[in-house]
Amino acid sequence: MDEIIPHYDGTVVISTHRLTKAYGNLIAVNDLHLEVMRGDVFGFLGPNGAGKTTTIRMLLGLIRPTAGRAILFGMDNAYLLPEILLRVGAIVETPVFYPYLSGLDNLRVIAAASGMMSGKSNDRRLAEVLEIVELQAYEKLAFRQYSLGMKQRLGIAAALLTDPELVLLDEPTNGLDPAGMIEIRRLILRLSSLGKTIFLSSHILHEVQQVCNRVAIMQKGNLVTQGNVSDLLKEGERVEVRMNNEEEMQQALQFLQQRQENGLEWIRGVHIESNRWKQPVLIVDASTNRSAEINALLAHNDLFAAEIHPQQGSLEDLYLEVTTTSTHAGMEALAGTPAEDHTALHEISDTGKRVRL
Numbered sequence: 001m002d003e004i005i006p007h008y009d010g011t012v013v014i015s016t017h018r019l020t021k022a023y024g025n026l027i028a029v030n031d032l033h034l035e036v037m038r039g040d041v042f043g044f045l046g047p048n049g050a051g052k053t054t055t056i057r058m059l060l061g062l063i064r065p066t067a068g069r070a071i072l073f074g075m076d077n078a079y080l081l082p083e084i085l086l087r088v089g090a091i092v093e094t095p096v097f098y099p100y101l102s103g104l105d106n107l108r109v110i111a112a113a114s115g116m117m118s119g120k121s122n123d124r125r126l127a128e129v130l131e132i133v134e135l136q137a138y139e140k141l142a143f144r145q146y147s148l149g150m151k152q153r154l155g156i157a158a159a160l161l162t163d164p165e166l167v168l169l170d171e172p173t174n175g176l177d178p179a180g181m182i183e184i185r186r187l188i189l190r191l192s193s194l195g196k197t198i199f200l201s202s203h204i205l206h207e208v209q210q211v212c213n214r215v216a217i218m219q220k221g222n223l224v225t226q227g228n229v230s231d232l233l234k235e236g237e238r239v240e241v242r243m244n245n246e247e248e249m250q251q252a253l254q255f256l257q258q259r260q261e262n263g264l265e266w267i268r269g270v271h272i273e274s275n276r277w278k279q280p281v282l283i284v285d286a287s288t289n290r291s292a293e294i295n296a297l298l299a300h301n302d303l304f305a306a307e308i309h310p311q312q313g314s315l316e317d318l319y320l321e322v323t324t325t326s327t328h329a330g331m332e333a334l335a336g337t338p339a340e341d342h343t344a345l346h347e348i349s350d351t352g353k354r355v356r357l
């Protein structure tokens with residue numbers, strides 16, 4: 001059988017080809033094609049059980065795929081795992097540290113155990129990684145006295161000891177309070193500015209939207225979408241229009257629908273829905289920079305809007321859209337979820353419902 005060789009041109013850091021993992025009858029990851037480019041902060045999204053950890057474990061060679069392959073830095077991890085791992089730093093499970101040793105001494109132990117040279121160059125690297133994760137001021141403090149966020153950052157410091165090109169983080173903010181999450185977010189941006197490629201899994205959409213330039217969304221082992229965050233969010237932009245009464249709302253709906261049918265291609269769709277205060281609003285699926293034009297179009301037809309709200313797209317909306325329209329999705333869980341405040345932190349539960357943190 002002919003095998004398609006995944007594309008690799010030096011800028012592709014991770015590419016998977018038909019990557020699949022089955023546990024008995026359960027397909028944890030199904031036919032996965034991922035592509036992570038050099039310099040990406042890549043968000044790997046999905047609810048509990050979507051297959052994120054299984055994928056990361058396959059990338060790191062911790063488990064064998066049932067089918068397909070994972071190529072990192074142009075090397076197939078089925079054959080060249082040691083060469084690949086020299087260039088990767090990862091946290092898949094909470095790292096184990098000695099509670100009574102300081103953060104610095106814990107890193108010394110890890111460096112020694114992994115065969116890194118002891119001496120000045122090693123000490124310099126330890127200081128560097130502690131500085132990157134902003135733990136230098138706490139390096140002498142016993143690990144058991146660290147907050148959860150500090151423990152997580154020490155884990156990342158350990159993963160950085162070998163100065164890896166690619167950093168893989170499985171749910172790095174799991175269990176952290178908002179302050180701890182902000183610190184990890186800042187750290188991810190810092191790593192990115194140092195030229196690292198970052199692959200992080202998460203079920204917290206808001207977090208990913210703030211740090212990632214590319215995302216892939218998984219649902220029940222299947223990839224439902226993958227792309228640039230800015231492109232994906234543009235598709236979700238819309239303009240909310242409130243009219244003074246129901247009759248005008250219907251007239252505005254018909255008018256804009258006609259304009260769309262007559263070839264006004266920047267209107268992707270128009271419909272009426274309830275806003276968060278249960279008021280009917282007209283939703284125009286169009287770029288937010290068309291708001292003034294929509295207002296003018298309506299006014300030209302003697303339809304005067306009471307309010308116009310340009311609405312940015314969010315990963316949360318995108319997630320709801322792709323998972324409800326996906327044939328693989330748990331549609332029952334998502335039907336009827338109201339659109340609402342995007343500034344709040346949300347996470348995806350295992351049913352795909354939103355949970356306010």
Ligand SMILES: Nc1ncnc2c1ncn2[C@@H]1O[C@H](COP(=O)(O)OP(=O)(O)OP(=O)(O)O)[C@@H](O)[C@H]1O
Nearest residue numbers: 023026027028046047048049050051052053054055
């Ligand atoms: N060793 C295993 N044996 C059997 N089933 C497994 C095993 N590991 C994972 N699974 C199953 O595979 C599916 C995907 O699990 P996975 O841990 O990859 O999901 P996830 O997206 O990382 O979710 P979470 O955030 O909960 O870890 C789940 O249904 C899980 O129960």
